[in-house]
Amino acid sequence: GENVEQHPSTLSVQEGDSAVIKCTYSDSASNYFPWYKQELGKRPQLIIDIRSNVGEKKDQRIAVTLNKTAKHFSLHITETQPEDSAVYFCAASTGPPLTGGGNKLTFGTGTQLKVEL
Amino acid sequence: SAVISQKPSRDICQRGTSLTIQCQVDSQVTMMFWYRQQPGQSLTLIATANQGSEATYESGFVIDKFPISRPNLTFSTLTVSNMSPEDSSIYLCSARDRRGYEQYFGPGTRLTVT
Numbered sequence: 001g002e003n004v005e006q007h008p009s010t011l012s013v014q015e016g017d018s019a020v021i022k023c024t025y026s027d028s029a030s031n032y033f034p035w036y037k038q039e040l041g042k043r044p045q046l047i048i049d050i051r052s053n054v055g056e057k058k059d060q061r062i063a064v065t066l067n068k069t070a071k072h073f074s075l076h077i078t079e080t081q082p083e084d085s086a087v088y089f090c091a092a093s094t095g096p097p098l099t100g101g102g103n104k105l106t107f108g109t110g111t112q113l114k115v116e117l
Numbered sequence: 118s119a120v121i122s123q124k125p126s127r128d129i130c131q132r133g134t135s136l137t138i139q140c141q142v143d144s145q146v147t148m149m150f151w152y153r154q155q156p157g158q159s160l161t162l163i164a165t166a167n168q169g170s171e172a173t174y175e176s177g178f179v180i181d182k183f184p185i186s187r188p189n190l191t192f193s194t195l196t197v198s199n200m201s202p203e204d205s206s207i208y209l210c211s212a213r214d215r216r217g218y219e220q221y222f223g224p225g226t227r228l229t230v231t
Contacts, residue, residue: 032218043209043222044160046118051218089159103148103213104175105220107159 002027004092006108013080014116021111023090024072030092033066033073034105039086048075080115087112119144119212121223129229130200137196138226140210145190148213151183153206154225160209166193200230 003026013019025033034049050057050064050073057064061080066073077084090108120143130136140149149166164172164185172185187193197204210223 034220036222043224046219046221049219104150104162104165109159 002030002092002094002106004090004106004108006090006111008111009109010112010114012114012116015080015082017080019077019080019084019113019115021075021088021090021113022072023074023092023108024070025092025106026071027092027094028068028071029094032093033064034091035062035064035075036089036091036107037086038089038110044089077113080113082115082117085113085115118219119146119214119221121210121212121221123210123223123226125226126224127227127229129231132201132230134200135196135198136200136228137194138208138210140193140195140212140223142191142212146212146214149187149193150211150213150220151185151193151195152209152211152222154209155206163195163208166195197228200228202230204228205230 004023006023011019031052035047036044037047038044048059048062048064050066052068055066061078063076088111091105093105122141124139128136151163152160153163154160162175163178163183164174166172166185166187168187168190182198184196207225207227209225211220213220
């Protein structure tokens, strides 16, 4: 099955700096890569995702890049703010088709991001 | 995006008892899932809740311990049976958007077994 590794486990940056979180996956059939942000005591929140037919996607201060050859993808947060402090999870799946075990998301181990003033 | 609610939000239960967690989605979704998250840990998939058929369980999780129902496209339940302290965790319901890619989570149920 799919295995997703995530680094670093903790990341501390100064407000205004950039933060980068990296993930690698093992299943070359994976074609969907979402990122979730989880604040303490809250549900995981989908913040950005990328499909295998593109190499980069950007949404305001966050961007995700994908290298299918190397089987790794990264989350980039620019101009970090204190409210970016949270745990970030990457994930991978082969979703759709709508049925089958390959649809399930496999999560990385998470990165605790702390943005310091 | 799908809006997901769960009941109860938290509970404290005695060893040996069972708890049923309910998950409601505000729109018809293609797939529903149940996850477990230990404090400070990642999300572990328990099972996929299939509408009208038996759930598909991941390795290490069995139907006798975690029976799941999904009577329709917007509702599912997870029961944690014969609980022990090791079952103390956060249980999260999740649903995949009808377009098939985006997956959303409920607020979770914090279970403590004493």
